[in-house]
Amino acid sequence: MSSPLLSGWGRSPPSSPFVTPPAKLRLSRRLACRPRRLAALVALAVVATIVLFHARERPVVQRARQHAERLAQRVGRRRKTDPFLGLQYEEAAGELVYPAVSTPASSPGEPSLDSQPHPIHYLMREAEAAWEAKVSRQSQTLEEAVAEYERRYRQPPPRGFDKWFNFAQSNGVQLLDEYDSIHARLQPFAALRPSVLRERNLILQNVSQWDVGQTFWMHPLTVTIKVSENGSKVEAEGPMRHENHRSDQVMALLEGIAQFLPDLNMTITGHDVPWVVLSGEHKQMHVDAAERGEYIDDVASFKENWDLDGWALACPPDSPIRAAGTLLERLDWQKPDKTSFVGLDHTEAMDVCYHPDKQPLHGFTAWTGPRPGLLFPIFSFSTSSLNSDILLPPLEQYERTPGPDPAWRDKKHDRALWRGSTTGADLTNAHARKYSQRMRLARIPAATGVVTVPLASRDREGVPGPVEEVTALASSFADEYLDVMFTGGPAQCGDEASCAKVAREFEWDGYMSEAEQNEYKYILDVDGNGWSGRFHRLMSTNSLVLKSTLFPEWYSERIQPWLHYVPVKTDYTDLYPILAFFKGAPGDGRGGHDELAGKIALAGKEWAEQNWRWVDMQAYLLRLLLEYARLVNRDNPLASYDYE
Template structure:
C-alpha cells in the first residue's frame, strides 16, 4: 500500500520522505511497544518511573492470561508492586556520579572516612559503567563490622593460618588448599580476585569450600563486637589520616607457629547450633526444638507472619529463620543437612552465601563467575515473552540435605514439587491420599477463584495430612484446583537423592509412590516457559543469576543471603515467595489467571505485569549483576577488609585533595 503519493514533489523531497519512512519502518520492527522501550538496557538510563497499579476494572487480558476475564479488583499484589517501584526509585535517587559525592555518601552511611584507595575504586567502578549507590554495598558492612571489635593481628594470623586460603601479595594471587590440582570453586574465586589484584593491598582470604555455612557465633558475642564498632566510628580529619596500607611481608617472614584451628564440629542437629546467632527475644530462640520429622510439616494455612494479606512485603523478614521458627521443620538445612562443620569461633571466613545468623564474609559465588552453562544458562537467555509457554517450569534434584524415610516430608523441594503436581493435589483434596508433605488451602484464605463457587457437599479434606480439617472447601473444588494447576505447572525432580541410595529398582522406595523422576532439562529449554521458580538446594540456588538474566520471570524462595541482596528489589526485579509456599497458588493466579468453566467463576491474570517484572529484572541484572559488578564489589570489600587487618585502622582513610 502506498503511504505517500506526491507526484508534484521534486525528486529531492521525495527521496527524503522515502528515507524517513524507511527509518520509521526499521524502528517499528525493532521496538514493538513503548513498554519494551522502558526496559532497554541503555548505559546511564535510570530506572523508569513506576507504572500505576494495574487496572482492575476494565483491562482486557489475553486468552493466555485468564481467558479475557478482568482481574480481581484491589489485589494485594497490585499494592506491593506499586510500593516496591516507589521504594526502588527512592533508592536509585541516591546514585552518585563523582568521587566527592560518593565519599560523602560513604561518610553519611558508614560514620567514618572511606578506606585508602577509595578514589581508585571509584574510578574503576565508573570506568566499568557501574551503578554506584552506597546502599548497594551494605552487605559488606553487615559482614565486616563486627571485626572492628577483634584485634587486627588476630584477624591477620587466623586468615593466614587457615588451610584453604587465597592470598594477594604485590598484586599477585596464589592459593592453598588440601586437594592436589586445586578445587574448582577455589580456582574461580582466585580468578575473581586476580581480576582486580593489581589495585589491591596485601590480604589473606580464608575460604569456605563447603556448600553449607560454617560459623555461628552467639548473638551476645557479636553484639559486643558491634558495640565496639559503633564506638569506633569517627570522621578522622583528613590531615591526620594514614592513606596507605602496610604490606604483609612481616607476616610472611614470621608466620604463626601453628595452623589456625577453627574448632569445627560435625555434631548436629543444626537448628540448635544456628539459633544461638539470633537475638535473645527472637521467635527462634524461644521455639520448641523439633526432633521428630516423621510427621507432616507444621503448616497451619494462616498468612505468613509479617506478610501483606498473605504475600511477601518484607523480604528480609520472610527469609529469616530467626523470625520464622517453623523453618526448623520446613527446610532441609535444619532438618538434616548433607554435612555439618560448624564453629562458634569468630574469624574471617569468606564464602558465597550464608544464613542471616551466620558470620561469614560474602563474596559473589564462584558459580556466578563461571561460564559453565549449567549455572550461567549459556549465551542465549530465552525468546520473546509472547512466544513462551504460559506456565511454570522446575527441574532439579531433590536436594536440600540428607532426605531419608524418616524426614523427607520436611524438605523444601519435595514440598514444592508436590504442591504443583495436579495429581497429588486432587488425591489430597478428595481424601484418597492425604497430603503428606504440604497443606491444602482448606479455608481458601487466598480467595482463589479455583476454590470458589462450588456447591458440592463432599466433606472437606484434611489440609496438612494429619486428619484435621478446616474451612468449607469441597472435594470438587480441589478437583477444579488440580485441573487449574495442570494447565500451567511442569515440575519434576531429576534425581531423588535418597539416603541410603538403593542401586536397584525402585531406587527410592519411600518416595517413589509420590514422585516420578524426569529427565534433566538444560536451562536454555527452561527459558521456553514464562515462570521460573527458584528453590534452595543444599544451600543457595546457583541458578538465580541466570534466571534473572533470562526473559522469564524468577519466583524466588530462600533463607540465604547473597552479595547482591541490597541491589535487587522484590516485586520489581523478581517475585518473592515465602518458604512454606502458602502464597504459591495466589501468586500464580495473579499472573496466569483462572478461566473458570462448568459454572465456576473466572478471573483474569496479569500477563503484562509479569512481563514488566521479567524484562525489568533482566535489564537491571544486565546493569548490576555483571562480572564487572562482581569485580567492583570484591575490590571494595577487600579494601575494607585490608583496613581491618591493619594495626592503624582507626586512622586510615582516603584523603580527598582540595578541589578533587
C-alpha cells in the same frame, strides 16, 4: 572448660544435614489518603522545593528537587483517586499479611475489606517506586560517595576507596552506595584486634603456632588466596585447591582489580554452605564494641548455653525462635490464617530467627544446628541470617548462556516450571525427606483437597478493583499452574533404603535443555545445598523467575523483589495465590494479569544485563577486600588504612 577455639564449631566438623520465618512486631498499617496527611505532604513538597530552588546549581540538590517535584505529582494523583485507599494489611518481618489478621473497623468513608484491591498490585507499585528512589539517590562524584559512606557508617572509607570508586563508576556500576551488607557482615570483626584476626586466619590455614599438634577442623574445607607484590601476584593453596574450580573463579575475578589491593590473605571455603556461627549474645557483644570503637577478648567472654539448640542460640536473645519450642513445634508457630506474601525486603523474610515456623522447612536448617563458637574470618559463597561468614559472589554456572529464548508472548507454556535433583537435604534423615524445600515442592502437584486464593478479577481498565476468593480442587491448580518434577534419580540419599523410598514416591523426568525450559513463561528457582547457581541464567531469559531461598546473596540489596523477580515463601503457601494473580482462575483464566507478569520478566532481564555483569561482581569484591584489608591492618604503625 575447653577452649572455645575448639568448642562448638571448633571441636569437630558438624555432621550438618542439609529447613524459614513470622513476626518481629506486627505493624498494622493503612494506606489511607487522610486530609491531614495529604496537607502535610503538600507542605513538605512546597518547602522542599523552595529550599532547593536557592541551591539549584548543585547537582545533588538538583536531583533532590526532582524528587520533590515527583512527590508533588504523586500527591496530586492521590488527591484525584487512589485505588489503594484503605488497603489494610500487616507487615511481619518482611512478609505482608492480607487482609490484616486483626482488622480494625474501617473509618468513615473508607472502603470495606471486601472492596480492597489485590495486594500484589500494591507490592508491584511500591517496588517500582522504591527502585526508582534508590537509583536516583546514588552518588555521582567521589566527594558525594565519601560523604554518603561517612553518613551511613560513621567512619571514613577504607584506603583505596578512590580507586574503587573510579573503577566502579568508569564501568557503569549503577548502585554506587548500596553496600550496607558488606558493612553489616564485617562489623563484628571490628571488635577483634587485628593481631587476633591475623592469627585466626593462620589457624584456618593450619600454620599458626597456636596449639601445635592439632589441626583446626575447618582447615580441610579451605583454600587460601594470597595477593602480593602490589597485586601482580595472586596465588592459591590449601586442601581444597584442586577439589573444585571455586578458588580459580575468585582469582579470575581478581584479575584487573588486584593491583588496587594491599598484600592480603583470604581464606575461603570451597563448599556450598556457610560455616561460622556465633551466639546471638556474642554477636551483639561484637557489634556493640565495634560501634564504640573498642576491642573485646571474645575467648574470655565466651559462654556455653545448653538450654537452647544451636540455631536458636545463633539468633538474637529477643527473637521469636528462642520461645518457639522444638524443631517440630516450630512448624506451627503463629501461622497467620490469611494469605501472606514476601514483602519488598526479601532478605528480612529469609530470617529464620523471626520466622521459626519455616526453620524446619529447609534442608540447611532442618536440624538442631551447630553449637556456636568464635568468630573466624572465613569467606564463603553463601550465608544465612544464622551465619557470620564473609560473603563472596559465586560464579557457579555464571557463564551459562540463556540459550534460544522466545519473547514473552511467543512462549508455548504458561505453567510454572521446575526441574532439579534431590540435593538440598540429607535424605537419610526422615524429617529432611518429608520437609526439605525440594521434596515439599515436588509433592505439591500430588496434593489433594481444595485451595482458596484471592483473585483480582474485578480490575477495570488498568485500575485495580476489589478481590474475590476462588476455590477449586488442588489438582485443578496443579494441572494448570505447575510443571514440577525431579530429574534423573535419587541423589544425596546416603543409603539404598533411603534411595528406594525416594525413588518410589516420585515420578522422574529426564534432562531438559535450556531451550525447552525457556518455552515456559514462569520458572521456579529453589535452593539446593546452598545458593542457586542457575539464578543468573534464569534472570537473563524472557521468563518470569519465582524465587524461594533462605540465602541472601551479594546482590540482594541491589535487586528489587516484585520489580525484577517474584519472591516466594519457603513454605510455598503463596505459590498458588501468586500464580492465580498472573494466570487467572483455573479453567477460564479470568482475573489474570499476563501483561504484568511479562513486565516483571522484562525488567528482570534488563536488571541482569545492567547489574550482574562481571564488573559488578568485581566492584563488590574490590570494595569487600578493601574493607577487610583495613580490619586486619589497623595496627600498622607505618600507614593508615583509612581513606584520606
